Structures are given as C-alpha cells and as structure tokens.
Amino acid sequence: MLDRLGTSLKDALKKLAGKTVVDRAAVEELVKDLQRALIQADVNVKLVMQLSQAIKTRSLEEQPPKGMTVREHVLRIVYQELVNLVGSAGEVKLEPQVILMAGLQGSGKTTTTAKLARYFQRKGMRVGVICADTFRPGAFEQLHTLCSRIHVSCFGDPKEKDALRIVREGLPAMSGNEVVIIDTQGRHALEAELIQEIIDIQKIASAKHRWLVIDAALGQQAADQARRFHEAITIDGVIITKMDGTAKGGGALSAVAETKAGIVFIGSGETSDDLERFEPDGFISRLLGMGDLKALVERAEETMAGQEVDVNAMLRGKFSLRDMYQQLEAVNRMGPLKQIMSMLPLGNMEIPQDAYDVTSTKMQRYRIIMDSMTSTELDDPSVMGSSRIHRIAIGAGASPEEVRELLRYYKMMKKALKGVRGGQGKFNMQRMMKKFGGM
Amino acid sequence: MFEGLRARLQKIQGTLEENIAKTASPADTAPQDPAVSGTGPEERDPSLLSRVRVLITDREFFISEKDVEEPLFELEMILLENDVALPVTEEIIQRVRADLTGRRRKIGESVEGIVVSALRGAILGVLGQGFDLLTYVRDHEKPVKILFTGVNGTGKTTTVAKVASYLKKNGCTVVIGAGDTFRAGALEQIDVHAGRLGIKVIQHQAGADPSAVLFDTVQYAEAHRIDAVLADTAGRFHNRANLMNQLEKIRRVMKPDLIVYVDEAVAGNDAVVRAHEFEKTVGADAVVLTKADMDQKGGAAISIAHTIGKPVMFLGVGQGYDDIIPFAPTRVVDELLGVSA
Ligand SMILES: Nc1nc2c(ncn2[C@@H]2O[C@H](COP(=O)(O)OP(=O)(O)OP(=O)(O)O)[C@@H](O)[C@H]2O)c(=O)[nH]1
Ligand SMILES: Nc1nc2c(ncn2[C@@H]2O[C@H](COP(=O)(O)OP(=O)(O)OP(=O)(O)O)[C@@H](O)[C@H]2O)c(=O)[nH]1
Ligand SMILES: [Mg+2]
Numbered sequence: 001m002l003d004r005l006g007t008s009l010k011d012a013l014k015k016l017a018g019k020t021v022v023d024r025a026a027v028e029e030l031v032k033d034l035q036r037a038l039i040q041a042d043v044n045v046k047l048v049m050q051l052s053q054a055i056k057t058r059s060l061e062e063q064p065p066k067g068m069t070v071r072e073h074v075l076r077i078v079y080q081e082l083v084n085l086v087g088s089a090g091e092v093k094l095e096p097q098v099i100l101m102a103g104l105q106g107s108g109k110t111t112t113t114a115k116l117a118r119y120f121q122r123k124g125m126r127v128g129v130i131c132a133d134t135f136r137p138g139a140f141e142q143l144h145t146l147c148s149r150i151h152v153s154c155f156g157d158p159k160e161k162d163a164l165r166i167v168r169e170g171l172p173a174m175s176g177n178e179v180v181i182i183d184t185q186g187r188h189a190l191e192a193e194l195i196q197e198i199i200d201i202q203k204i205a206s207a208k209h210r211w212l213v214i215d216a217a218l219g220q221q222a223a224d225q226a227r228r229f230h231e232a233i234t235i236d237g238v239i240i241t242k243m244d245g246t247a248k249g250g251g252a253l254s255a256v257a258e259t260k261a262g263i264v265f266i267g268s269g270e271t272s273d274d275l276e277r278f279e280p281d282g283f284i285s286r287l288l289g290m291g292d293l294k295a296l297v298e299r300a301e302e303t304m305a306g307q308e309v310d311v312n313a314m315l316r317g318k319f320s321l322r323d324m325y326q327q328l329e330a331v332n333r334m335g336p337l338k339q340i341m342s343m344l345p346l347g348n349m350e351i352p353q354d355a356y357d358v359t360s361t362k363m364q365r366y367r368i369i370m371d372s373m374t375s376t377e378l379d380d381p382s383v384m385g386s387s388r389i390h391r392i393a394i395g396a397g398a399s400p401e402e403v404r405e406l407l408r409y410y411k412m413m414k415k416a417l418k419g420v421r422g423g424q425g426k427f428n429m430q431r432m433m434k435k436f437g438g439m
Numbered sequence: 440m441f442e443g444l445r446a447r448l449q450k451i452q453g454t455l456e457e458n459i460a461k462t463a464s465p466a467d468t469a470p471q472d473p474a475v476s477g478t479g480p481e482e483r484d485p486s487l488l489s490r491v492r493v494l495i496t497d498r499e500f501f502i503s504e505k506d507v508e509e510p511l512f513e514l515e516m517i518l519l520e521n522d523v524a525l526p527v528t529e530e531i532i533q534r535v536r537a538d539l540t541g542r543r544r545k546i547g548e549s550v551e552g553i554v555v556s557a558l559r560g561a562i563l564g565v566l567g568q569g570f571d572l573l574t575y576v577r578d579h580e581k582p583v584k585i586l587f588t589g590v591n592g593t594g595k596t597t598t599v600a601k602v603a604s605y606l607k608k609n610g611c612t613v614v615i616g617a618g619d620t621f622r623a624g625a626l627e628q629i630d631v632h633a634g635r636l637g638i639k640v641i642q643h644q645a646g647a648d649p650s651a652v653l654f655d656t657v658q659y660a661e662a663h664r665i666d667a668v669l670a671d672t673a674g675r676f677h678n679r680a681n682l683m684n685q686l687e688k689i690r691r692v693m694k695p696d697l698i699v700y701v702d703e704a705v706a707g708n709d710a711v712v713r714a715h716e717f718e719k720t721v722g723a724d725a726v727v728l729t730k731a732d733m734d735q736k737g738g739a740a741i742s743i744a745h746t747i748g749k750p751v752m753f754l755g756v757g758q759g760y761d762d763i764i765p766f767a768p769t770r771v772v773d774e775l776l777g778v779s780a
C-alpha cells in the first residue's frame with residue numbers, strides 16, 4: 001500500500017517530463033499525490049496544505065532556470081519546500097551539559113536516555129544519568145539495567161515518590177560528569193499537574209537542553225502535544241524514536257514547526273547503540289516513500305551547474321565556499337582534477353601543485369564537511385571562527401583539523417582564481433565552467 | 440476522546456444540511472405538484488425522455504454531487520485531522536457521497552435525517568461491533584487464555600494490569616504471565632502492578648523463553664482452576680521477522696482463546712499498517728486502544744477497527760487501574776453526531 005504511494009508520485013512526476021511549459025493540470029496532480037504521501041506519513045494536515053499551496057504557486061509563477069526542464073524545475077521546488085519543512089539537524093555539542101528528556105508516555109525516553117549516554121560516552125565524555133521517573137513501576141530498574149550494561153552511573157531511588165527531590169539530590173551527586181541526562185516520566189498536554197512537574201524540574205535543573213522524544217508513529221496529535229511541552233520548558237531539540245518500524249515520523253515535523261527546534265537524533269532499535277544523527281535527506285525520502293528525490297534534484301542541478309556557478313562574480317573575486325562546493329561536485333563526476341585541468345586551455349592561470357593533490361576521497365570528505373555548514377558560512381567563509389569550525393566538525397563527523405584543511409584549500413583556490421582575473425583567463429574560465437557543467 | 444471530532448462533525452452536518460436544503464427548497468414550496476408526488480423511490484431511468492422529465496419536474500429533489508462536494512472535502516479534512524487514516528477516510532467519504540448524491544429526497548423527509556443517517560451509516564460501517572469481555576469469559580471454558588500483543592510502548596503491560604483489575608472486580612480469578620523477558624525493567628514493572636492488585640504473576644528470569652513462561656502460566660491456571668490467563672509479551676515491530684516468529688511460537692505453545700492487539704489512540708497512519716501485519720502473522724480477535732486520554736481525536740479507533748475488521752474491546756484512558764472503558768460503537772457514533780439515542 002505504501003510503496004504504491006511512492007509510485008504514484010513518480011507517475012505524477014513522469015507526466016511533467018517532456019513538457020516545455022508548466023502545465024497547471026499536471027502540477028495540480030503532482031501536488032495532490034504529494035499531499036497524499038505526506039498525510040499518510042502523518043505530517044500535520046494544515047502544514048501539508050500550506051506546503052502544497054507554496055509548491056503550486058512557485059511552480060506556476062517562477063521561471064524555470066535556464067537549462068532546466070519543467071519537470072526538474074517543479075521537482076526542485078518540491079524538494080526545496082520539503083527541506084524547508086523538515087529543517088536542518090539540531091546542534092549537538094560535545095561540551096559539559098545537562099539534558100532534560102520530555103515526552104508522552106511510552107515514547108521512548110528511558111531507552112533514548114541510555115542511547116544518548118552511550119553516544120556521549122563514545123565521544124569520550126563522562127556521562128551520568130538521573131532517573132526522575134518516580135511514577136512508572138520498574139522505571140528505575142529499567143534505566144539502571146540499561147546504564148549498567150554500558151557502565152554509566154545512574155542516580156535514582158525506586159522508593160522515592162518526589163521527582164523534584166531526586167533531581168535536587170541527583171545533580172550534585174552527578175556533578176563529576178560532563179554530561180548529565182535526566183529521564184522523566186511520560187506525560188501529555190492535558191495532564192496539568194505533570195506539566196507543572198516538568199516545569200519545576202527544569203527550574204531546579206536549568207538543563208541546557210530540553211529534548212522532546214516523539215514516537216515515529218505519532219499522528220496529528222503531535223502539534224498540540226509539542227506546543228504544550230514547548231510552552232512549559234522551551235523545547236530545543238526533537239528526537240524521533242522507533243524509526244526502525246514502518247512509521248514515517250511525519251508527526252515529528254509538527255513538533256519542529258511548533259518549537260522551531262531541529263531534530264537532533266533518530267532512534268532505530270531497542271539497544272543502546274541504535275541511535276543516529278538526524279539526516280534530512282534520508283528523512284524526506286522516507287516521508288515520500290521515494291528513495292531518490294535528492295538524487296533527482298542533484299542531477300537536475302548538475303545539468304545546469306554551468307549556469308549556476310556565477311563565473312563573473314567569481315572573477316570579481318567573489319568565490320565562496322558554495323561555488324567551490326559546486327565545482328567539487330562537477331569535478332567529482334569527471335575524474336581527477338589534474339586530468340581535467342590539463343584538458344583545459346588554462347592560459348596563464350597558475351594552479352599550485354597542491355591543488356592537484358586533492359584525491360577524490362578527499363573531495364568527498366570536503367563535500368560532507370560543507371554539508372554541515374550553514375548558508376551564511378558557505379556564502380561568506382570569513383565568518384568562520386573556531387567555535388563554528390568545531391560545530392561543523394561534529395556535524396560532519398570530522399576533526400576540526402580537517403575543516404581547517406578544507407578552509408586552506410578554499411583559500412588556495414580563491415587565490416588561484418584571482419590570478420586569472422583580467423587576463424586572457426577570463427574567457428577560458430567561462431569555458432572551463434561550461435565544460436564542468438556540460439559533461 | 441472524540442471531542443474535537445464530535446464538534447467538527449456536527450458543524451459539517453450543518454453545512455451539508457444547508458446545501459441540501461438550499462437546492463431542495465423550491466420544491467418544498469410546491470409539494471402539491473402531481474408530477475412530484477408521482478415519482479416513487481425508483482432508480483434513475485437512463486432513457487432520455489425520463490431524464491428530461493426529471494430535469495423539468497423535480498430536478499431540485501436530486502441531491503447533486505456539486506451540492507455536497509465542498510462539505511465533503513471539509514469532512515475529509517476533518518477526518519484526516521482526527522487521525523482517521525487516509526484510505527479509511529476515503530472510504531467513509533465514498534460511502535457518504537454514494538448515500539447522499541443522486542438520491543431523491545422524499546417529501547416529508549427531513550434534511551437532517553438524510554445527513555445523519557448517511558454519516559452514521561458510514562462511520563458505523565467502518566467501526567464494526569464492540570466486544571464484551573465479561574460475557575465472553577463467563578460463557579467460555581476455563582481458563583480463558585488471553586494473549587496481548589503489539590508494538591513497543593503502546594501500553595500492553597499496563598493494559599494487562601487494568602484488565603486483570605477489571606476482571607477481578609467483576610468476580611473472576613486471574614493469573615498474569617510475565618511474557619516480556621526481554622526489555623530491561625519489564626519483570627519488575629509487571630511484578631509491581633500484580634503486587635498492588637493482589638494478583639499472582641508467573642515469571643522466569645530475564646532472558647528466558649517467553650513461550651515457556653506462558654506455558655507454565657496456563658498450567659498454573661489449570662491446576663488452580665483460575666478463570667483467566669493474561670499473557671503479557673514484549674513489544675515488537677511487525678517488520679522484524681524473528682520477533683514475529685517468536686510470537687507465533689508463543690501462540691502455538693499457549694494456544695490462546697483470544698489474541699488482543701494493543702495500540703495507542705494517538706498513532707497516525709502507521710496504525711493501519713501494523714495492525715494489518717499483526718493480524719496477518721499471528722491473528723487478532725479484538726483491539727485495545729490505549730492513551731485515549733491524550734487526545735480528543737481518536738480517529739485511530741476508526742482506522743484500526745476498519746482495517747482489521749476486528750472489534751475494539753476497551754479504550755485505555757489513563758495510567759490508573761480503573762482507566763479502562765468497554766467500547767460501545769453505537770454509543771460512540773451517536774455521541775459523535777449528537778444524536779440522542
Ligand atoms: N524498536 C524500537 N523500540 C524502541 C525504540 N525506542 C524505544 N523503544 C521501545 O519502546 C518501548 C518504550 O520505551 P521506553 O524507553 O520505556 O519509553 P518511555 O518514554 O521511557 O516510557 P514511559 O517512561 O513509560 O513514558 C520499549 O519497549 C523500548 O524498548 C526504537 O528506536 N526502536
Ligand atoms: N496516558 C496514558 N498512559 C498510558 C495508558 N496506557 C499505558 N500508558 C503508559 O504508557 C507507558 C507505556 O506503557 P506499557 O504498559 O509499559 O507499554 P508496553 O506496551 O507494555 O511497552 P513495552 O513492553 O516496552 O513494549 C507507561 O508509562 C504507561 O503508564 C493510557 O491509557 N493512558
Ligand atoms: Mg521511561
């Protein structure tokens with residue numbers, strides 16, 4: 001049933017193939033199929049309606065960029081709007097911090113608490129957890145068992161009834177750790193006393209992060225629930241659990257919309273190792289039941305890479321990381337840089353030997369690192385300070401040194417391009433870029 | 440539960456009635472027209488002559504697709520926003536449309552009556568019958584063996600405790616089998632519940648074979664002439680073949696009389712997918728929907744019942760032992776539509 005959905009979306013996309021003008025009927029059909037897919041994935045119905053309106057308007061009003069077919073144009077808009085809806089991954093820093101877990105009954109807080117402990121532990125940090133669930137039978141034993149399996153200390157008292165007291169006593173007891181995670185009992189928006197309890201817990205703990213744990217199967221109820229939690233303790237990260245089932249996790253997007261917080265992690269199994277950093281593209285593919293949307297869009301963008309890279313701006317010295325990213329993408333498809341360079345009439349352009357020495361694996365690494373950068377950083381690399389470098393490194397699973405190396409490479413390229421400015425190279429550069437795009 | 444849905448359904452009822460009344464009103468003013476009173480409840484005649492006749496004489500008496508199109512779209516949005524899964528929503532809409540459009544409104548028949556019966560019929564049609572556990576236990580050979588299944592965290596263990604308490608209060612003897620030997624803290628959890636309720640629980644150590652535990656529980660019940668065996672199981676996803684096989688083995692070994700599938704009322708579209716898979720692999724005789732207190736929507740009840748065609752037995756409405764209510768479909772639907780029964 002669900003696979004059929006992906007197919008019908010693909011069929012609708014096929015109808016746009018070969019068209020030279022944007023066909024209203026075909027766009028409408030596509031939007032309708034998209035709506036079905038998203039609603040089936042539990043995305044909030046109102047969000048779906050807003051999204052489809054935006055897609056419709058943009059598809060019909062925006063001119064397809066030169067070199068892009070109608071189908072690619074629409075596809076790209078769909079993709080961009082979805083990326084917008086899903087948001088980027090929430091930040092996770094490897095620094096001393098207290099994390100407060102919150103969520104509905106049975107959403108997976110306790111399991112995820114242990115998973116997070118494992119995550120930070122693997123990154124070399126000292127971790128302790130506090131069991132502030134004094135309500136659910138066996139809650140302490142559950143958390144304690146999970147923690148002892150990974151040798152993480154767990155504070156709690158199955159006989160104590162007062163969660164606030166546990167937190168008050170647990171924080172100093174756990175102060176020898178860099179990361180402290182507080183597990184709480186399940187609660188929902190309509191339970192006023194329990195909502196008050198978590199407000200009070202946060203007053204005591206002043207947790208740096210308040211993460212909302214959401215079951216991937218949660219339906220339209222997600223928006224109301226997330227709103228209430230956000231009002232109570234200002235949620236700054238969302239975790240989607242049980243993504244190893246067949247649910248699509250669309251409900252969590254309501255939480256993203258309500259809290260403006262990013263999704264930080266995905267839970268994908270019952271053991272403490274089943275935790276993944278959130279990855280928007282994979283998530284979108286799953287939402288739509290369509291594996292290759294990003295690839296399709298990339299292919300479309302590649303065909304017009306020549307147009308997209310603003311050669312003239314680059315020659316004016318405005319060569320940003322974004323331009324370099326596109327260049328690397330183009331190069332990536334064409335083989336070793338040196339080989340390409342040697343094919344081109346580069347005139348007096350002096351490219352240092354080092355630039356050639358970038359292997360394709362390196363380039364792949366560079367692209368991954370750049371994927372973790374914000375638009376500001378891509379457009380204006382001069383903002384890059386050590387804390388940004390640190391963040392990017394974590395996001396990309398790289399070392400800060402690798403990020404710095406990338407920045408050095410970028411500066412080198414930029415300098416090399418500046419050298420071309422004014423000379424006969426200009427013409428050649430344009431040719432080169434065209435070639436990159438066309439191949 | 441269902442409060443949000445109720446308010447909005449009653450509003451849509453109003454819109455539908457208005458639209459239908461509007462088209463029908465000119466005819467209302469001329470009920471003495473002999474041609475009108477002459478048209479019986481016969482089907483639409485395809486012949487041109489009769490179509491023309493209908494057009495001329497009592498066109499207004501047909502409820503056309505156009506009259507209901509807009510309110511039906513609104514109804515569709517309402518159902519979707521209330522977590523009724525998409526395919527189920529489409530079926531309800533289809534039924535209401537078929538029931539309303541092309542239909543000849545009989546003289547004297549109230550618009551409200553038409554609309555209410557169309558909606559009521561459509562929703563009842565997908566909700567199905569309820570399931571009265573007490574009657575079942577009373578009439579059945581003892582011990583009645585009940586196996587609880589479902590995906591992770593839906594409320595199986597809590598439901599086992601609630602049902603145990605419910606049966607005990609109604610004069611039945613109960614034993615619980617601690618069939619979740621896998622999840623950390625599961626044994627302690629069921630132990631505390633059973634202890635509080637004063638109910639015997641049979642358990643082996645962590646990691647033991649759940650089939651063996653539940654087999655022992657059944658033996659215990661037989662030896663002690665206990666009315667009902669409630670078998671808890673570990674949560675598992677329907678796409679994990681080995682875990683589903685394990686459940687299948689449990690079923691073979693303990694031979695349950697009833698398999699109760701537990702899911703939560705706040706689940707969205709996946710509720711349909713997994714209910715279907717559980718039904719297919721180990722079967723299900725009845726459904727319990729938990730966490731109905733979280734939510735005033737409750738569309739999952741409609742979706743699941745419809746998908747697997749099995750009755751909803753209880754709604755879980757909180758974490759206390761008494762937070763469980765037997766599910767009666769007609770009452771729910773009448774409440775939804777604001778019909779006084
Ligand atoms: N398959 C799978 N199961 C999960 C995942 N996360 C949690 N679970 C299971 O879901 C069930 C509930 O998880 P818990 O961690 O107990 O949930 P909780 O939010 O702490 O529950 P309460 O404290 O009762 O509110 C358990 O059976 C977990 O093993 C996941 O990512 N995948
Ligand atoms: N609000 C509310 N919470 C419920 C209800 N039923 C169960 N819960 C809570 O949901 C959480 C999970 O319940 P469990 O009974 O442990 O769920 P389970 O299906 O046995 O979980 P696993 O064995 O881990 O798969 C607990 O915190 C329960 O107290 C209900 O009807 N309403
Ligand atoms: Mg817990």
Ligand SMILES: [Mg+2]
Pocket residue numbers: 595596597619625671672673674
């Ligand atoms: Mg359980």
